[in-house]
Amino acid sequence: MIKKITTLYFSATGTTEKIVTGIAEKIAKNHGGEITISNFDFTLPEARKKTISFDKDSLVIAGVPVYAGRVPNVLLKFLNTISGNDATAVAVVLYGNRHYDDALIEFKDILESNGFNVIAGGAFIGEHSFSETLGADRPDEQDMAVTADFADKIYDKMKTPGKNPAVVVSGNKPYMEYYRPKDQNGNFVSILKVTPRTNSDCIDCKLCSEVCPMGSIDLDDVSKITGICIKCCACVKKCPVGAKYFDDENYLWHKHELEVAFTGTRRKPECFI
Ligand SMILES: Cc1cc2nc3c(=O)[nH]c(=O)nc-3n(C[C@H](O)[C@H](O)[C@H](O)COP(=O)(O)O)c2cc1C
Ligand code: SF4
């Protein structure tokens, strides 16, 4: 049986963190509380400079958001530096009520290729980074109930004697190409170079600069973007006065299309064990 639990996640707007933490806490509770949980949050650039490794006594609840139907490509380099050393892992992906496509199978494969024994996987829904209506306020109570049930099943699987079999999750190989937005005429467009703007309500509190996972918001002038922007919307959603926003036409059209197509249906979490 495992002796320690670690949550390992990237979570720009907090939804991945909520599910991963929920799973870890419920498993620890089932253990009778005699197990410790440590957290490794690799959302900020400084954390991704560290080297991290586990051992066979560890259970790692690992989570990433789904970006363009896949594991965010900016995280691949860091993810491939982690050593599992035969630790047990649960792969979790969070998506914004469109679809998780091949992100879960890709994440499971990454963990396995780095020495983890992945015994369970789950695709959960969180409020879409771009929107306040798509997947609004999720994960909610219903999602957390599914999370707790999933944690119970993981705990039961770990109690069975011998090495736990690897999980099979949904997804295709080869993985799909990264999902691409379209403009108003239905032509594929790239929003890779799009960056947020800052309006005059800004009180210069610097929070946006502190929470940017790419370290791309200039601390001295928060209206300046100095590096790449992954459109994670941490700066937009965490700004206390709503001063950060996107005004790019293609970005706004893509957001609109997603809201029109996917707000009406509540997608359900899928758990594989
Ligand atoms: C660049 C980008 C691409 C995204 N692509 C998808 C997608 O393909 N499918 C989807 O349902 N949600 C997509 N989302 C939404 C996120 O997966 C979702 O909001 C997730 O809950 C964010 O996790 P976090 O709160 O831990 O940052 C995307 C978000 C961003 C920023
Ligand atoms: S978080 Fe908002 S108010 Fe604070 S510095 Fe950034 S834009 Fe300005």
Ligand code: SF4
């Ligand atoms: S500047 Fe871009 S990458 Fe940085 S927090 Fe804002 S949306 Fe995310």
